[in-house]
Amino acid sequence: MRIRRKPWVRPELEACPFCIKKPFENKNKWNGMFGNSNPLHIELGCGKGGFISKLAPLHPEINYIAVDIKSEMLGLAKRKIEKEYADAGLEIKNVLIFAQNIEMIDEVFGENDVIDRIYINFCNPWPRKKHKKHRLTHPRQLQKYRTFLKDGGEIRFKTDDDGLFEDSIAYFEECGFEIKYLTKDLHSSGFEENIPTEHENMFSEMGIPIKFLIAVKK
Numbered sequence: 001m002r003i004r005r006k007p008w009v010r011p012e013l014e015a016c017p018f019c020i021k022k023p024f025e026n027k028n029k030w031n032g033m034f035g036n037s038n039p040l041h042i043e044l045g046c047g048k049g050g051f052i053s054k055l056a057p058l059h060p061e062i063n064y065i066a067v068d069i070k071s072e073m074l075g076l077a078k079r080k081i082e083k084e085y086a087d088a089g090l091e092i093k094n095v096l097i098f099a100q101n102i103e104m105i106d107e108v109f110g111e112n113d114v115i116d117r118i119y120i121n122f123c124n125p126w127p128r129k130k131h132k133k134h135r136l137t138h139p140r141q142l143q144k145y146r147t148f149l150k151d152g153g154e155i156r157f158k159t160d161d162d163g164l165f166e167d168s169i170a171y172f173e174e175c176g177f178e179i180k181y182l183t184k185d186l187h188s189s190g191f192e193e194n195i196p197t198e199h200e201n202m203f204s205e206m207g208i209p210i211k212f213l214i215a216v217k218k
């Protein structure tokens with residue numbers, strides 16, 4: 001996704017208390033970053049933050065980390081998080097954000113981090129064969145997530161893309177995950193916990209059904 005450079009982003013993220021500037025320094029220490037022992041959920045590729053900013057204030061009993069490769073996206077996510085917490089009259093205590101290339105996620109999360117759930121929403125489908133290894137659900141990535149996702153922990157994955165979805169089902173099974181829930185039309189499935197993302201709203205308005213699955217680490 002193209003996004004214009006915004007001069008306010010860097011200084012705002014620099015000053016933001018819930019934005020981690022050097023995430024690799026916290027490798028293997030993430031669970032201790034919130035001052036409690038609540039479960040930790042992460043969103044990979046959070047984009048403009050529409051999902052995490054709605055989800056996190058609803059669940060003060062869960063800690064969240066949202067990651068995106070682009071600082072511009074993270075800046076927009078930061079503002080959305082601040083607005084949602086302000087509207088709810090809450091202090092921002094259970095969310096951290098940082099910029100990182102998820103293909104190198106093993107530089108920031110390690111085997112001593114205990115993650116209960118991972119959200120991957122509308123990641124790039126990388127349709128060409130030679131690019132498929134960049135998919136955030138590719139086995140190369142799933143093996144990395146397994147090092148810090150606890151046994152019985154979940155990956156919740158949504159996409160508009162049929163090819164990516166079908167391939168990902170096979171990736172999850174190949175990498176020791178059990179598919180606990182699957183729908184090829186989330187919005188008419190009766191699944192109640194859903195929080196739509198920016199891309200989800202866009203694809204949905206175009207009439208494209210949203211594919212969704214929950215994969216559990218065996």
Ligand SMILES: C[S@@+](CC[C@H](N)C(=O)[O-])C[C@H]1O[C@@H](n2cnc3c(N)ncnc32)[C@H](O)[C@@H]1O
Pocket residue numbers: 001044045046047048067068069070073100101102103121122123124197198199200
């Ligand atoms: C299509 S957008 C989806 C954004 C949001 N999850 C949504 O559903 O609206 C994909 C997002 O993933 C981020 N992204 C893509 N590749 C990434 C990578 N390797 N590491 C971290 N973020 C990545 C992009 O910057 C972008 O914000």
